[in-house]
Amino acid sequence: MQPEAIRQQSGSGGQRYTKGMENAEIQIVSNEAGEPTAVIVPIGLWREIQSERETAYLLKSETMTQRLLAARQRRSGLSIEAVVEKLGI
Numbered sequence: 001m002q003p004e005a006i007r008q009q010s011g012s013g014g015q016r017y018t019k020g021m022e023n024a025e026i027q028i029v030s031n032e033a034g035e036p037t038a039v040i041v042p043i044g045l046w047r048e049i050q051s052e053r054e055t056a057y058l059l060k061s062e063t064m065t066q067r068l069l070a071a072r073q074r075r076s077g078l079s080i081e082a083v084v085e086k087l088g089i
Contacts, residue, residue, distance in 0.1 A: 024041065024042050024044075024045045025042060026039060026040070026041050026042075026045075027039070027040035027041075028040075055068075
């Protein structure tokens with residue numbers, strides 16, 4: 001049995017990538033028949049994909065959607081310096 005072949009693909013190839021990942025090196029792993037079986041992506045791209053998936057999951061709930069939108073519009077809050085002082089760290 002031969003090991004699976006790995007081919008590299010640069011760029012978006014028609015896929016939607018997040019900002020800054022248009023030129024990500026993506027490796028497609030194929031089986032002996034040449035059928036794609038897996039994909040290897042840079043960790044930065046993987047983290048962005050995970051983040052988008054989490055956001056999509058949260059947006060499924062109307063309540064959470066409203067909370068996220070309200071938090072996004074919120075302009076008040078504490079600076080990092082104020083938080084550090086308040087926590088004593």
